[in-house]
Amino acid sequence: MGHVYRQLDAPTRAFIEQQPMFFVATAPTADGRVNVSPKGYADTFTVLDDTTVAYLDLDGSGIETVAHVRENGRITLMFCSFDRRAIIVRLYGTGRVVTxxxxxxxxxxxxxxxxxxxxSIIVVDCDRIADSCGWGVPRMSLIEERSTLDRWAARQDVQETRSYRxxxxxxxIDGLPGLSAGESDPVSQHS
Structure with a gap:
């Protein structure tokens, strides 16, 4: 049924790179809330090498992933197939925040x-790569990516971005440190 891989082989890498969205799960070490966040935009995820991946951390209403990763590093990424192939791939590992x-x-x-x-950019060093069946995941069709987040961020000037952040x-939400004042500046460079 499921398999565990030492590294991202070519088929697994192709599968995760083709998914239009993925989910990120983190949690604080002590009492606190587990966080699960959906991530979209196909060009915000990349495989860096056989055991390392990264994704863009875009503006949002919370900072749970950054706070949890900085506190303990634990992170899991989950990719689900919503098309004909019923598979789920999870990347377990240690994350770090690059500002x-x-x-x-x-x-x-x-x-x-x-x-x-x-x-920021979240880099994940994977220590467990595993797949499992996705038989309970519904089949759905992607209509289009939402451009709302990019349009909102593009309308903000530097001071508005700093103020929002x-x-x-x-x-x-549990009071762990997120972005410091010096990390609130918008990124002016792009790929």
Whole structure:
């Protein structure tokens, strides 16, 4: 039924790169809420090597993933097939947050499509890669990607972005640190 892989083989890599969305799960170490976030935009995810992946962390109303990853590193990405092939792939690992102040940020950013609301890049070193059946996942058709998030972020000037991130991205819902004041500047460079 399910298989565990030492690394991302070619078919698994092709499968995850073809999915129009994926889910990110994180949790704080102590008492706190588990977070699961859907991620879209096909050009915001990339495979870096056989055991490392990354995705763009775009503006949003919360900062749970960044806060949890910074606190303990634990992260799981889940990719579901909504078409004819019934499969789920989970990437378990340790994440790290790369911000525009980190030396590796420009090279990583170049691997993604241009998006105006980039807060950071989440890099995941996978220590378990596993698939399972997706027999309970419904078959659905993608109509189109929503452009709403990009359009909203593009309308914000630098001060509006800083202000929004100060109100919504400084701490998680459980009070863990999110983005610092110095990390609230919008990213001006794009791939």
């Amino acid at each position: 525009l102040h980190d030396p590796e940020f420009p090279a990583l950013l170049a691997r993604f499509g241009p998006h105006p609301g980039v807060r 100060a109100r919504h991205n400084r701490a998680s």
